[in-house]
Amino acid sequence: MIVSFLLHLYQPPFQYARIFHELASECYVPLVRLLKRKKEFRATLNIPLSLLEWFDKEKVEGFTEEIALLRDKEVIELTGSAAYHPILTKLSEAEVERQIILNEAGLGYYLGRRQGFEGENAFMIKNLGGFFPPEMAFNSDLGKLVESLGYEWVILDEVSIPGDKREEVKSSGIFYRLLGSNLKICFRDRGLSLGVAYKRDSDPGDFIEGLKFLSSLGRKFALIVLDGETFGHHNKGGIDLLDNLLDSILAEGHTFSTLSNLMHEFDSKKETPVVEASWGASDEDMKEGNVYPKWYLSGNEVHSAFSDFESLMLSSLSKVSKEMGGKTSGDHIGNLPVWDFNKVSVSSDLSENEKSFIKSRILLDKALNSDKYWWSSKNPFFDVNLIKRSLELFVKSAEKISPLDQDILKDIKVLKERVLNSIK
DSSP, X not given: OEEEEEXXXXXXXXXXXXXXXXXXXXXXXXXXXXXXHOTXXXXXXXXXXXXXXXXXXXXXXXXXXXXXXXXXTTSEEEOBOOTTOOOGGGSOHHHXXXXXXXXXXXXXXXXXXXXXXXXXXXXEOOOOOEEOXXXXXXXXXXXXXXHHTTOOEEEEOGGGSOTTTHHHHHHHOSOEEETTSOOEEEEOOHHHHHHHHTOOSOOOHHHHHHHHHHHHTTOOEEEEEEEGGGBTTTBTTHHHHHHHHHHHHHHTTOEEOOHHHHHHHTOOOOEEOOOOBXXXXXXXXXXXXXXXXXXXXXXOHHHHHHHHHHHHHHHHHHHXXXXXXXXXXXXXXXXXXXXXXXXXXXXXTSOHHHHHHHHHXXXXXXXXXXXXXXXXXXXXXXXXXXXXXHHHHHHHHHHHHTXXXXXXXXXXXXXXXXXXXXXX
16 A cells, blocks of 8 residues: 655744744654655655745754755655635635745745746745645635646545535545536545544554554545644654654565555546545535535634634725836835745845835735634634634734835734734
């Protein structure tokens, strides 16, 4: 059997610096060491701009350089995603495209090249075949957009398979394509993936039994997709667990592959529809129509207020952009990492109004993250301090654009009070 791991490595923009440093020392740096040491291991990683920016901002050296080298040596492959981890199915097509392209720019800046094919200034990253939708939130409209941006495959949870098709798709041993398109769909093995995610010891025995069960059904591969932070942070012994898992998989005669290589081996022309879903939804949630059980909850006042924040700021920035005659394209200048406000501030190619707009726009990009909903869901998490830190991204975005939108601070204040009153 071929075992393919996809590890999602991410931290939100409002994370505490001390927590990031814990993650770097407990998980990210040891994970890179393991990838270098395990000569037969191949893996797919999703590392969005949000995390790469943390390494840059906190001056943690070595990680991005080693990831780039591992990619060059084809030990790992990288996926595309959204820069700051929003629920893409809840955004307009223009916002989705912006997040994806901004993420590609970040990957190019940190892990790729900073020059175009003809020598022009540009951030470029080659061979991004796969796409990881944040929270695996997906529908067919998003699939069409992802395909139009050049991606070949997308990873989803098996709850995205319509109920009457699930047994057929899961037992087929091939990869399907999204109905009406050429976009290939990988469905993670939820049981095996969650089994690893929630393990709190380093014994791989139950995982190996799971592989044997899949093999008995005629399956030739297994897809293990989970948060990379499982290994060393969520599970303090997680690096040892991963080490033991990899050794046991090899000892049983199995092999490893990146998802893209696996896709080529088990490709097919068969198609399947998908239902809108997220990896946080159980079958019971889906039956109740609760597609986003940790993010968009009816009756949750904080969720409602955050949604209104998003609409308000998107409307404000759209209005300002039109008033500026559309002259806000500075956020796509070839060699300007727009998430680095120090570099934006000293750019001689931008007017002061453009600088204000770009900073406000990036702060809003960050504020659109899904985590603010997670930490205010009470399903099961509710963290007042993280809710407040999420709130400040919207406030800072409004402050940056306020010279160009006189009413925005007043409107933001009303929404801020609404959130604060609901979390007392």
